[in-house]
Amino acid sequence: MKPAHAIGALAAVALLASPIALTAQAPSAPTSTAQAQNDPAFAPESFRATVAFLADDLLEGRDTGSRGHEIAARYVASRFEALGLKPGGDGGSWYQRITFQQTDPGTTPGSIAITGPGGATQRWTHGTDVLVGLSPNEPALDISAPLVFVGYGIENKRLGIDDYAGLDVRGKIVVTLRGYPKGLPSEEAAHAAATKAQAAQAHGAIGMVGVGTILSMKTRPWAQSVHFADEPSFAWVGADGKAFDEAPGIRITATVNEPAALALFEGAPRTLAAIRTLADKPGGRPKGFALTTRIRIQSDSSTKRVTSPNVVAILPGSDPALKAEYVVLSAHLDHIGITPARPGDTPDTDRINNGALDNAAGIATMLEVARAAASAPVAPRRSLIFLASTAEEKGLLGADYYARHPSVPISAIVGNVDLDMPLLLYRFTDVTAFGADHSTLGPIVAGAVAPMGIGLSPDPMPAETIFVRSDHYMFVKQGVPAVFLATGFANGGEKQWGAFLGGAYHHPGDDMNQEIDWDSGARFAEANYRIMRAMADADTPPRWYAKDFFGDSFAPKAAKAPRP
Numbered sequence: 001m002k003p004a005h006a007i008g009a010l011a012a013v014a015l016l017a018s019p020i021a022l023t024a025q026a027p028s029a030p031t032s033t034a035q036a037q038n039d040p041a042f043a044p045e046s047f048r049a050t051v052a053f054l055a056d057d058l059l060e061g062r063d064t065g066s067r068g069h070e071i072a073a074r075y076v077a078s079r080f081e082a083l084g085l086k087p088g089g090d091g092g093s094w095y096q097r098i099t100f101q102q103t104d105p106g107t108t109p110g111s112i113a114i115t116g117p118g119g120a121t122q123r124w125t126h127g128t129d130v131l132v133g134l135s136p137n138e139p140a141l142d143i144s145a146p147l148v149f150v151g152y153g154i155e156n157k158r159l160g161i162d163d164y165a166g167l168d169v170r171g172k173i174v175v176t177l178r179g180y181p182k183g184l185p186s187e188e189a190a191h192a193a194a195t196k197a198q199a200a201q202a203h204g205a206i207g208m209v210g211v212g213t214i215l216s217m218k219t220r221p222w223a224q225s226v227h228f229a230d231e232p233s234f235a236w237v238g239a240d241g242k243a244f245d246e247a248p249g250i251r252i253t254a255t256v257n258e259p260a261a262l263a264l265f266e267g268a269p270r271t272l273a274a275i276r277t278l279a280d281k282p283g284g285r286p287k288g289f290a291l292t293t294r295i296r297i298q299s300d301s302s303t304k305r306v307t308s309p310n311v312v313a314i315l316p317g318s319d320p321a322l323k324a325e326y327v328v329l330s331a332h333l334d335h336i337g338i339t340p341a342r343p344g345d346t347p348d349t350d351r352i353n354n355g356a357l358d359n360a361a362g363i364a365t366m367l368e369v370a371r372a373a374a375s376a377p378v379a380p381r382r383s384l385i386f387l388a389s390t391a392e393e394k395g396l397l398g399a400d401y402y403a404r405h406p407s408v409p410i411s412a413i414v415g416n417v418d419l420d421m422p423l424l425l426y427r428f429t430d431v432t433a434f435g436a437d438h439s440t441l442g443p444i445v446a447g448a449v450a451p452m453g454i455g456l457s458p459d460p461m462p463a464e465t466i467f468v469r470s471d472h473y474m475f476v477k478q479g480v481p482a483v484f485l486a487t488g489f490a491n492g493g494e495k496q497w498g499a500f501l502g503g504a505y506h507h508p509g510d511d512m513n514q515e516i517d518w519d520s521g522a523r524f525a526e527a528n529y530r531i532m533r534a535m536a537d538a539d540t541p542p543r544w545y546a547k548d549f550f551g552d553s554f555a556p557k558a559a560k561a562p563r564p
């Protein structure tokens with residue numbers, strides 16, 4: 001369906017406004033109108049206006065479940081409605097309201113006690129040399145079990161790794177190395193590493209304790225992990241009333257620093273130092289074995305529930321057959337709220353995390369694309385879904401919930417582009433599409449932005465495994481080809497990315513005082529409009545490449561494209 005009223009309104013305005021121009025400039029008027037309709041204008045002012053509203057102090061950082069986020073959600077819904085889109089939320093509304101459980105540390109701090117082969121017990125409290133996880137569905141947890149070292153703890157047939165071979169971990173707590181073996185392709189490995197708890201559960205383990213490798217201790221020093229020790233954890237609540245957990249059989253997780261790690265390996269057939277040396281070599285995969293120590297883990301937590309909505313709109317496609325297929329453009333609307341007061345703060349210390357770039361800029365991009373698509377003379381052939389997700393900052397939870405409870409059958413969703421934190425502090429000349437190597441979305445994106453003189457660059461920071469760290473990964477896990485699109489490293493981008501990630505990122509400084517290049521915002525919106533059109537208008541939908549790890553893992557039966 002073409003949004004006829006939008007076209008009609010534009011035509012009516014043009015007629016009313018230009019009775020004189022019709023006689024004075026008759027030859028040029030039809031041409032300029034046609035141009036305006038064929039090339040929907042992307043204006044920096046319009047982009048800036050959206051970011052300015054969402055990043056206003058009044059919205060208090062749009063934290064999941066907060067009043068500020070609710071106001072932001074009403075604003076986005078209102079914009080969708082003004083464009084003539086159709087609601088894609090619950091019961092014909094714009095909102096998909098989700099219940100989240102927040103799990104906080106309880107009054108008694110968590111603790112770990114390790115008993116060695118000689119019977120001596122050492123004990124640590126959470127936040128010192130051990131970090132004990134919070135169990136969302138067991139508020140007062142106290143378990144003791146024997147321990148088994150399982151190497152990296154990865155089990156993945158496609159990668160040819162089974163760290164559990166020959167080990168009996170039933171009813172036991174497994175000890176894993178953090179991260180993944182050196183030399184594996186980073187996105188595939190990151191996915192395998194992110195599913196360690198499921199692997200442990202599949203083998204009957206009841207808990208998981210992580211110890212650092214030489215590499216992980218360098219890239220994530222212990223002090224950095226301890227800094228986040230008191231953060232609550234979040235989960236969405238399912239129809240069964242329980243906090244969703246992909247591996248509920250793993251009742252507790254913990255990570256440990258040096259003294260506790262050494263205690264775990266007391267009396268072991270191989271030393272931790274030897275294991276780490278092997279793990280530091282390319283392809284090094286230390287084999288597991290039963291440990292001679294036992295562990296007792298206690299964790300005390302309290303829970304509360306909040307609700308927060310995804311905001312969802314649909315633009316029906318114009319092609320009678322292809323309109324049954326949907327392309328999703330997503331961006332998260334939530335941010336991290338207000339930083340708690342710290343000693344030394346003055347009354348005028350800015351503690352509001354406005355999230356101008358993270359991710360008001362992504363929402364502004366999405367709204368510009370929605371406006372252009374809804375006002376185009378011919379609507380995109382496939383239908384478009386616009387998803388302003390919540391709880392991204394809590395662990396991609398709103399997108400995960402949506403991908404598991406979509407507005408239309410998941411099989412009808414043929415592709416997703418996610419927008420998160422486009423860095424608009426320089427005139428970008430390239431974009432990166434994280435995940436572009438796995439599906440035809442790579443060439444689709446490259447072809448769509450080329451006419452603008454914008455290049456598609458490979459992932460400039462593969463070690464960061466961004467492919468598995470943003471909302472689009474939740475669509476990937478449901479079998480949908482997806483990419484996360486960001487501004488690239490060319491033309492000064494690398495320096496700006498470095499400065500932002502080490503500075504304003506997740507700080508009150510990510511606000512309207514930054515030198516945001518609004519013209520780049522408009523260009524980024526146009527680039528994404530072109531990408532959406534390319535995905536929606538092509539005869540064939542985006543497809544996973546044949547024999548691709550993610551395509552084969554999550555969409556084994558879907559039609560595949562030959563890898564170029």
Ligand SMILES: [Zn+2]
Pocket residue numbers: 358393506
């Ligand atoms: Zn963020």
